[in-house]
Amino acid sequence: MEDIAIKIGGPAGSGVMSLGKMIGKLFQMYGWYVVIYDEHPSLITGGHNISYVRASKQKIYAHRTYAHILVALDKPTIDIHKNELKKPALVVADEGIAASLDNSDILSLPLSRIANELGSLRYYNTAAFGAMAKILGARKEDVTSVIKKLFGKKGDEVVQNNEAAALKSYESIEHSYFKLEKKANKFMLIGGNDAVALGAIKAGVKYLGQYPMTPASSILSTIAKHEKSKKIVVKQTEDELAAINSIIGAAFTGARAMTATSGGGFSLMAEALGMAGMAEVPIVIIESQRGSPSTGMPTHTEQGDLRFVMHASQGEFPRVVMAPGDVEEAYYMVFEAFNIAELVQSPVIVLMDKYLSSTIQTTPIFKTDLKVDRGKLLKDDQAQNIKGYKRYEVTEDGISLRALPSQPNCMHVASSYEHDETGFTTEDSEERIRQMKKRMKKLAVIPKHIYAPRVYGSDDANIQLICWGSTKMPCLEALKILKEEDVKAKVIHYPYIVPFPYDETIEILTKPNVRNIVIEQNYLAQFRGVIREQTGIYIDETLLKYDGREITPEEIVDYVLKGD
């Protein structure tokens, strides 16, 4: 067994997600690569939930359309997903379900019996986990370890009961169907939003102002967990207006400050975004896109907000728009976002989406020897001797020395009005032009290599899959499949949209005899439009998806092989 995919289905509230996580954790302990992908409607109870766990001995990048094992926590699951099964197809379900279906192909398990014996149906999914561990050929002691790891913080009783449920059902199965081999890898198993949280904490975020919104809400929960130990002011605000305005206030004092939201909340942030641009306050905004427009499809994925975040707020000011491609990049890029924000003293938007926010992956253990760079921030000792301080001084690179409240000799007003070098309101034509030019050139200080597109795949490939943000994951997976089929292809991934890497784009996209295909999760092929606006290059092939489900590697491969 090299690669195995397990699909778990059940009603919301039945612990589908948590079962997925337990199984993923087990594979992680065995040194396997893991991708866990969830799908669920915007309801608390009812509706069909899915957790899909894919594990492999080789590096994997995304979920696939098939499953080898289907764990049915309810009856409908079997009907909905049976066609996705691939050999060695195994359907696992509680004996109640199995009996009612009268289907001898189903591996029937005493899950509800075990749970009831332990006094609560809450243990149903842990029982399923125990069974899966046995089926996969894991050792008993590893079942215990997973349970300890995941439930440890909830107290001894919880651990004991879960352990009992898992082990009982582990033992209820006679033989394993697979043999889970141990690999030497040591990974983290972490989701996109948690990677964002870690990147921010590592970067020294000192103030988080956030209003809950799917799929960004867990960033708030995760950072809040560490508010005391990492000394971070975490403030759930009354709305997104307060969230962004308060992070601007926080950043004005020198605290590294962040907010996180989805498109609807970002809409409410549009006005203050421009204030950060005008008053030159460095802030970081995480925007995790979901099915839209409007309330849309809250628990589904999309890349529909690209143009919006690029142009949100009246008028023109510098901003950075970055879009990490996977969980690992989310960590490093969020860290980088804070450095860049202070470097250019402007807002930085990190564009995520539901797929990246909630996908859980094995990643190499995050490096922590990262360098914090606070740009032109005035130090307290420098302030002692400074004379004639001007907050918005026009400099060569457009960036001015940033002083903070409580520093002597530097008192000034940060203003949302157009202002002169001191910060005082001006409507003078020449002052205005000077300040506009000053601001608009700031992004040029960002080193080019930082925002260059990344190229994956064979050098001599003439098929180029062009993507940005989270679609990197299925694209890289598709690359692997194409390679197996002897089709040479490349993935051109844009981790930054603004600033736009002009030179590299021209070079890459105008190579002779290449077939360029833009792959995005939206209706209008927004990124294709950006490329054309910036370079004039029109890419006529697109693979677009906007039904809220992440594009699959299979869909990409199909498209590449057959065309549309």
Next chain:
Amino acid sequence: MEDIAIKIGGPAGSGVMSLGKMIGKLFQMYGWYVVIYDEHPSLITGGHNISYVRASKQKIYAHRTYAHILVALDKPTIDIHKNELKKPALVVADEGIAASLDNSDILSLPLSRIANELGSLRYYNTAAFGAMAKILGARKEDVTSVIKKLFGKKGDEVVQNNEAAALKSYESIEHSYFKLEKKANKFMLIGGNDAVALGAIKAGVKYLGQYPMTPASSILSTIAKHEKSKKIVVKQTEDELAAINSIIGAAFTGARAMTATSGGGFSLMAEALGMAGMAEVPIVIIESQRGSPSTGMPTHTEQGDLRFVMHASQGEFPRVVMAPGDVEEAYYMVFEAFNIAELVQSPVIVLMDKYLSSTIQTTPIFKTDLKVDRGKLLKDDQAQNIKGYKRYEVTEDGISLRALPSQPNCMHVASSYEHDETGFTTEDSEERIRQMKKRMKKLAVIPKHIYAPRVYGSDDANIQLICWGSTKMPCLEALKILKEEDVKAKVIHYPYIVPFPYDETIEILTKPNVRNIVIEQNYLAQFRGVIREQTGIYIDETLLKYDGREITPEEIVDYVLKGD
């Protein structure tokens, strides 16, 4: 005398604007073409205000950089503007100012004396008006008529005192410097915002929800004046969030509904804009741009919000973006906006700017035989017999029959979630795709000729001035000047940006041997970017201005003749 330009300068609060209006009114009575342009800082008192009145026997389109007469309501005015004077240069000022400057070229007038005699400095500017009327060679009775027209509603005393002030100063001057000839023209003299108000009232606006914001505020005041006689619900709201959400509610009941704001307020409307798109509620939003980003330069002009209004709100949904080019177009296009909104059951954004909002022009008397078209609106009698009504039925053109509360047999829920044909929330992949396709194709029902660019100037010209919105005015004026200099040019004006007129653009911009120049009031040449994104055509010549002042015909001519 064929063409005369008068510049009035003075401190805020000294009645500069109202003097400009009196003089403009006088010219209007004489059948002259008039353009009045104002400039002032965002302050209630203090700061330098300008009103510039240009009148001509021939059609004129915009203000110019020169003045023949300078009316100085304070001393600094003379210094600031004396270089703009052109022969026959005349400087007019109160005797106090004239004496202090010891400058015999100044026509010294007893303005403050007359005002004080009447008991208030409030009459200072009316006195200046009387003098100007005499200088221009207008008849006494016309002075009286102007005063009656402008002050009539304020009561007899106000009229009498103003009349007295004007006539006294009229008589204090011995001879006229010009001879104001009467022409047979009969014009309206009206500003951009008032034209918007009239267009909306004519279109049957029944609910206006607005929060004041320069330069859109006077739309609220003007419509409120007529709220009782035209039976319009005018509601000043607590903020722009309430403004747009309440017009969506109003439109849901069937009332034609509108809001008006500037970029900052529009930022706050971004979220609900998407709701109107998703729930398919027809609304009209007037967005009058000002100097930005953020609070920016509130009383100055700019076209910096184009991309923002095109992409505001998360996700993708149909919207129309139109941008009238002058006062007359503002009336007709706002009327049209209401028809189109109901035709496509989507939000329509009318992009104005401070220049168009506040510029006052003579225009042919507005036609009122305009046809209201409510699109697929269900009639009460149709509703009686309807069966199986579905609000979001998927139809050939994407547009569904719109039923209103209180109609029988049609009860449904309008929703900001993705929904099925009945309006119920759905997250189903196929339903989603059907509804997206349905919505996104709706704009195709707008007849192409409506949004085609308009071409002005000689057919065989090979210089094309490409513009959108209010820059039409200086461009057309520049065309006149160029013609005088025997330079053949055309103005290509885009009254609509969305939908984008693709075919016409290709045809017009790719003519052989043409020199295309994009003229916009912003830093990033946003419209050039739109053209390139839509067509691939890159126009390398741009004339951009972003200091808050409208580009002048002279600047355009200079650029055309000399290049940048």
Next chain:
Amino acid sequence: MVKMEDLDPHHWIQWCPGCGNFGIVTAMRKAIAELELDPKDVVVVSGIGCSGKTPHYIKTYGFEAIHGRAVAVAMGIKLSNPQLHVIVNTGDGDNYGIGLNHWIQNMRRNLDILHIAHNNHIYALTKGQAAPTTPFMEKTSSTPHGNPEKPLNPLLLALSAGATFVARGYAGDLQHLTELVKEGLMHRGYAFIDVLQPCVSMYPKMSYDYYKEHTYYLKDHDPSNKEKAIELAMEEGDKLPLGVFYKAQTYSIHDFYEDIHQDLPASKHDIYDIDISDIIEEYL
């Protein structure tokens, strides 16, 4: 005759079994049926949240608006067509958090609507974050070290802002709640009912049992006495009073617009040939 069945849901109900919202929507249906309002003249407006799904579960016209803006949407509806009966359903986060401004301002305006706040003391739909009514130091998914905010007092704010019908209901007492809803529907002016709503999934602590112990019914209270109503709202006892705190008939913003709707509501005016010649005259 309107029957309860006429008001059946548009769609099958997706709330958790046992959710307090069932009681609320049933009370609404009963009240409308008992008052014999024609469902086609009723518009139910909501924001986003579990509470936001209410319009789908009662067959009238409905508008499921964006989070926090239900009251603003309702204002546009009611001012354009005052003949409609407008019922707003919000969550506690929806109304006391993000949407608070519209709530306060429209109570000041004494807008003629019925507003039912589903107060489950939690952000339920987004999975259990602290709401403005979550108890102090409570641990929620967004406040793992405890909620650092003291909860706000909805009834006191309603009274201070100018609502003219202020009541507290309980989702577990259908009869009592139905009466409140009926009284609110009949009231001309802003009728505000904060409804204690058990959320069995995201905040099981405040259960039906809990409320049975921690509520009592107002008796012998004179709802025309505002001072007393304020005192009641400020009470910090162990039990919360249920019933009508305050009721008055005073100026409503609709008085100002009455002439506009005299013959027909504005939304139904004939707009095919509006005469603007008098206005054009002003510019000649």
Next chain:
Amino acid sequence: MVKMEDLDPHHWIQWCPGCGNFGIVTAMRKAIAELELDPKDVVVVSGIGCSGKTPHYIKTYGFEAIHGRAVAVAMGIKLSNPQLHVIVNTGDGDNYGIGLNHWIQNMRRNLDILHIAHNNHIYALTKGQAAPTTPFMEKTSSTPHGNPEKPLNPLLLALSAGATFVARGYAGDLQHLTELVKEGLMHRGYAFIDVLQPCVSMYPKMSYDYYKEHTYYLKDHDPSNKEKAIELAMEEGDKLPLGVFYKAQTYSIHDFYEDIHQDLPASKHDIYDIDISDIIEEYL
């Protein structure tokens, strides 16, 4: 020693001669000087409006934010560095209109700031539209047929929302206002002062003369008595009371964050090498 001159404006003042705002900013300068606060530790935050220009006219740190959001910006400032003295200046439109939610929520949080609302009963900077405090049926540029809304009651709302220092000042009495500002600055918690501010250009009706006739100074009022404070705020007499209505020392949200700032305010923490190995451990 801090002198008044140290607090001179950053720039020449652009308010109309005679504007009540002069009195307010002078009281702020006097209060800071008399309390000997170091100007570099003071941050004056405003929204947009004539009132919004205040930060430019007092030499401390300042933030002229967007319309309606001053309190939200101030929250971020104060929570990140509680050692700063944060003074918020808003207009009445700014605060009681567009910004009302942040005001109410932060009074509930008992955020430790001083908030001075410049209440001139009008939208001055935008040229005279009705504000939430404009009298009923007043004709303004946006309400030519009269203001259809009853004004809101700032002090009553402040008391209901949870502010712990609630006062009314008058821009025409420098001495009295200075004392209020001093007391507000020394108060730990939300200190809210609604200041009656004559606007000579856009709402001359409520002039200095008018206020002389329509105000009186609170005497013998016990500011620890909240019931009495509410009664006073609800008084509908011809004259408005000036002075401190209410004052109390209770829980503030800062209590929750105290440990974070114990050694240094969060904004000054060393962030060059944050250790996250313990968190990484959780994912292994």
